[in-house]
Amino acid sequence: MTVLILAEHDGKQIKKATRQAVTAAAAWNAPIHLVVLGHELQAVTAEAAAIAGVSEVICVDAPALAHALAEDVAALLLDLAPKYQVILAPYSAAAKNALPRVAALLDVAMISDVISISAPATYIRPTYAGSVLTTVESSDAVQVLTVRASSFDAAANGPAANIVDHAALAALSSQNQARFVSATHTISDRPELASARVVVTGGRPLETRFDAILNPLAAKLGAAIGATRAAVDAGFAPNDLQVGQTGTVVAPELYIAAGVSGAAQHLAGMKDSKVIVAINLDPDAAIFQVADFGLVADLFEAVPELTAALVAE
Ligand code: FAD
Numbered sequence: 001m002t003v004l005i006l007a008e009h010d011g012k013q014i015k016k017a018t019r020q021a022v023t024a025a026a027a028w029n030a031p032i033h034l035v036v037l038g039h040e041l042q043a044v045t046a047e048a049a050a051i052a053g054v055s056e057v058i059c060v061d062a063p064a065l066a067h068a069l070a071e072d073v074a075a076l077l078l079d080l081a082p083k084y085q086v087i088l089a090p091y092s093a094a095a096k097n098a099l100p101r102v103a104a105l106l107d108v109a110m111i112s113d114v115i116s117i118s119a120p121a122t123y124i125r126p127t128y129a130g131s132v133l134t135t136v137e138s139s140d141a142v143q144v145l146t147v148r149a150s151s152f153d154a155a156a157n158g159p160a161a162n163i164v165d166h167a168a169l170a171a172l173s174s175q176n177q178a179r180f181v182s183a184t185h186t187i188s189d190r191p192e193l194a195s196a197r198v199v200v201t202g203g204r205p206l207e208t209r210f211d212a213i214l215n216p217l218a219a220k221l222g223a224a225i226g227a228t229r230a231a232v233d234a235g236f237a238p239n240d241l242q243v244g245q246t247g248t249v250v251a252p253e254l255y256i257a258a259g260v261s262g263a264a265q266h267l268a269g270m271k272d273s274k275v276i277v278a279i280n281l282d283p284d285a286a287i288f289q290v291a292d293f294g295l296v297a298d299l300f301e302a303v304p305e306l307t308a309a310l311v312a313e
Helices: 015-026 042-049 070-083 093-106 202-221 229-233 299-309
Strands: 004-005 030-036 054-059 086-090 110-114 116-119 122-127 131-138 143-147 161-164 198-202 224-227 254-258 275-280 294-298
Touching: 004 015, 004 070, 004 093, 004 131, 015 030, 015 086, 015 116, 015 143, 030 042, 030 070, 042 054, 042 161, 070 093, 093 110, 093 143, 110 122, 198 202, 202 224, 202 229, 202 254, 202 299, 224 229, 254 299, 275 299
Parallel strands: 004 030, 004 086, 030 054, 054 161, 086 143, 110 143, 198 224, 198 254, 254 275, 275 294
Antiparallel strands: 116 122, 122 131
């Protein structure tokens, strides 16, 4: 048995979620291979090969993969699949797009958002926005799954793995009807939301003062900024900041929620945070049920006061 992990990277660095997926894959006690797809991957491949527990890194490097489409990723994984009994990836937007295609093409079950592997082929995953934890068992010959990265520790570095080059499929992207048009990236010097140690999240009441109120606090704490869906839908914060069931799932050391009601769909994305601080005008707000520290106050006063009282990190 061998486990194949689809590596997450940004073209320059391996994402922490990949290291967390390696820890999840250790449950099989079997060789772990990482596949790295993209273009000009020297640095990423070298970093992948240094992750403890990884015995082989498969590098698929081609100009056509600089902006890899889910159809192409699925086709490449399918090409590699005959050698593997487990195909695994972190539960990210890209993997959520690619892996169900692989599962469908292999005619096996897709097992998504696994938070614990009780035994090989027995998994625990949240359902109903995290209100219920379900134990699922799959008897499929090939297990295709995504894992919630924040539920697993990041693997450290270890002895260097073999690096193997794999040719990209000749028919890439011409074999499907999708093509890459453009990508718009939010440039930020803040830590990445999914792996940040501290997250400061704002809700709908911040309105057009979202950045003005939250940025100074986040800067002092070295924090990533998050938002509720209501704040995103109203246009006060960009979509990629959304925390929750339909956004990013986070589990930082410290989560500060300002003007966040604590709807179940929001809690599904942050309730595993180690310490939760909530600031809300309403003493009955649901967010206080998961908060370790609650402040019934007007955020427009409390957040600037908190920011002023903090010494910069
Ligand atoms: P509100 O519900 O408007 O709450 C604002 C809060 O701020 C209130 O508690 C209020 O008391 C408090 N407040 C007001 N003024 C102040 C002030 N001056 N100082 C302090 N506190 C103040 N939501 C997500 O966040 N993430 C998701 O991924 C997500 N996915 C969803 C998926 C589905 C299928 C559905 C149906 C909904 C989803 N939602 C999600 C939406 C979710 O149900 C809530 O509507 C949303 O989280 C509410 O956002 P909010 O707390 O900012 O706004």
